[in-house]
Amino acid sequence: MIHNVSSDSPIGIFDSGIGGLTVVKAVQAALPSERIIYFGDTARVPYGPKSQVTIRKYASDDIAILMRYKPKMIIVACNTVSALALDVVEKACGDIPVIGVLKAGAELAVKATKNNRIGVIGTQATISSNAYASAIKLLNQEIEVVSKACPLFVPLAEEGFIDHPATKLIAKEYLSEIRQQAIDTLVLGCTHYPILRRVIEETIGEGIRIIDSAEAVALRTKQLMTESKLLNPARKASAPHLLVSDLPQKFSLLYQLFMGSELPDVELVEV
Amino acid sequence: MIHNVSSDSPIGIFDSGIGGLTVVKAVQAALPSERIIYFGDTARVPYGPKSQVTIRKYASDDIAILMRYKPKMIIVACNTVSALALDVVEKACGDIPVIGVLKAGAELAVKATKNNRIGVIGTQATISSNAYASAIKLLNQEIEVVSKACPLFVPLAEEGFIDHPATKLIAKEYLSEIRQQAIDTLVLGCTHYPILRRVIEETIGEGIRIIDSAEAVALRTKQLMTESKLLNPARKASAPHLLVSDLPQKFSLLYQLFMGSELPDVELVEV
Numbered sequence: 001m002i003h004n005v006s007s008d009s010p011i012g013i014f015d016s017g018i019g020g021l022t023v024v025k026a027v028q029a030a031l032p033s034e035r036i037i038y039f040g041d042t043a044r045v046p047y048g049p050k051s052q053v054t055i056r057k058y059a060s061d062d063i064a065i066l067m068r069y070k071p072k073m074i075i076v077a078c079n080t081v082s083a084l085a086l087d088v089v090e091k092a093c094g095d096i097p098v099i100g101v102l103k104a105g106a107e108l109a110v111k112a113t114k115n116n117r118i119g120v121i122g123t124q125a126t127i128s129s130n131a132y133a134s135a136i137k138l139l140n141q142e143i144e145v146v147s148k149a150c151p152l153f154v155p156l157a158e159e160g161f162i163d164h165p166a167t168k169l170i171a172k173e174y175l176s177e178i179r180q181q182a183i184d185t186l187v188l189g190c191t192h193y194p195i196l197r198r199v200i201e202e203t204i205g206e207g208i209r210i211i212d213s214a215e216a217v218a219l220r221t222k223q224l225m226t227e228s229k230l231l232n233p234a235r236k237a238s239a240p241h242l243l244v245s246d247l248p249q250k251f252s253l254l255y256q257l258f259m260g261s262e263l264p265d266v267e268l269v270e271v
Numbered sequence: 272m273i274h275n276v277s278s279d280s281p282i283g284i285f286d287s288g289i290g291g292l293t294v295v296k297a298v299q300a301a302l303p304s305e306r307i308i309y310f311g312d313t314a315r316v317p318y319g320p321k322s323q324v325t326i327r328k329y330a331s332d333d334i335a336i337l338m339r340y341k342p343k344m345i346i347v348a349c350n351t352v353s354a355l356a357l358d359v360v361e362k363a364c365g366d367i368p369v370i371g372v373l374k375a376g377a378e379l380a381v382k383a384t385k386n387n388r389i390g391v392i393g394t395q396a397t398i399s400s401n402a403y404a405s406a407i408k409l410l411n412q413e414i415e416v417v418s419k420a421c422p423l424f425v426p427l428a429e430e431g432f433i434d435h436p437a438t439k440l441i442a443k444e445y446l447s448e449i450r451q452q453a454i455d456t457l458v459l460g461c462t463h464y465p466i467l468r469r470v471i472e473e474t475i476g477e478g479i480r481i482i483d484s485a486e487a488v489a490l491r492t493k494q495l496m497t498e499s500k501l502l503n504p505a506r507k508a509s510a511p512h513l514l515v516s517d518l519p520q521k522f523s524l525l526y527q528l529f530m531g532s533e534l535p536d537v538e539l540v541e542v
Contacts, residue, residue, distance in 0.1 A: 043325050155425075
């Protein structure tokens with residue numbers, strides 16, 4: 001029993017910036033009748049290279065903004081927050097359930113691996129936190145996890161260098177170590193990375209299953225809403241309600257890159 | 272006459288992050304006896320892709336932090352702030368003189384050009400603001416300015432991809448348009464870019480004078496301190512007093528990359 005929410009309450013999703021839109025897209029695809037409210041902390045993005053203290057403070061601000069809209073559940077679309085500040089979010093949410101991309105991605109990867117060797121790529125903070133490896137080991141101690149921070153993937157995705165020779169070179173450099181570790185599963189541990197999925201797939205080579213945390217979290221969300229009997233009855237699909245802390249010049253372009261549709265109205269909030 | 276300052280007062284320098292350390296290094300080289308206090312807003316870096324409203328708010332916070340230390344002058348080492356919020360800083364400084372990297376770089380470029388064609392590269396916000404072109408035209412209307420935003424140069428520099436083939440490819444792509452415009456002078460309109468100076472020089476080709484805004488602002492500072500009779504009499508050179516709003520894991524590594532010396536004590540301040 002969750003207090004003060006109904007099946008028509010929105011699903012709240014937040015991220016350090018616009019990367020979490022890949023999660024919005026996946027949730028919309030899985031659950032087209034749900035209302036989605038999204039907060040992107042575009043004024044303070046990126047969280048990835050920052051310290052844990054700062055990331056925890058920002059997570060606390062972010063969840064406070066979403067809670068004003070009385071969501072029926074919260075998705076932490078930011079891998080960095082999922083890794084370093086999930087408890088901060090859970091505490092602020094009370095009995096509202098919280099799903100982090102990280103745990104959802106880890107679960108799907110554990111199900112997928114056949115040879116018990118999983119690769120994880122993400123931002124500096126996510127990888128240094130070792131949170132994916134811990135989450136995976138908690139599910140199955142036998143699994144070996146090979147991790148690699150890929151700091152340039154976010155700016156390359158945002159610059160739209162999807163298929164650029166430089167992106168291929170950088171992917172080759174970042175992924176060469178993991179490639180040699182005989183993994184059979186690779187977790188995209190950053191919400192920007194699905195934008196570069198093709199070049200990552202080509203570089204890592206055939207026969208390796210790619211786990212997109214955005215898809216994983218959408219599956220978990222559907223399951224949880226079904227179990228809690230909080231699925232929204234069929235209503236017309238609508239654009240997400242977008243909140244951002246800054247509205248940069250490139251926002252509309254980036255929205256199209258991530259969502260494949262025109263930017264709806266956006267609300268500016270102060271952090 | 273500047274109130275409440277002496278020749279022993281510090282020179283205050285601030286930037287959105289660590290890029291301004293190239294300015295610290297240039298000022299130390301030109302004026303080894305000066306005390307330097309540096310604030311880097313590492314919790315909210317980068318400013319470049321953000322909106323003017325947000326950049327002006329951040330600039331106001333940044334200068335408030337430095338003013339507590341009663342500086343004898345302020346250097347705005349951030350091109351983005353110099354372009355979009357210099358008036359905010361000047362207002363907060365009262366009769367304390369303010370030098371922005373942008374104006375100093377523009378002045379040196381105007382002196383350097385022989386054919387009146389200047390190229391400028393910088394972040395998205397700096398280039399979109401057209402502030403370099405305006406500053407140059409104010410000095411000499413005849414000069415043609417060709418500008419190009421190079422958003423990947425900052426993350427490439429911070430990743431230490433100084434001499435990487437991917438950096439060369441990206442530099443080639445960014446600089447090819449400007450190369451064709453018969454410029455004889457190129458302004459590095461972002462404090463990170465001196466880190467990539469060699470690849471930029473190689474890509475832009477021979478016979479083009481590179482203007483490093485950090486060096487330009489150091490020259491102006493020396494001139495101004497001499498004119499105001501505020502030069503610090505010979506004292507032993509010392510490490511800058513460092514203030515940051517976040518202390519990320521890579522900070523020490525980046526400090527070495529920018530300064531070529533070991534990280535001194537750092538003070539964490541809240542923004």
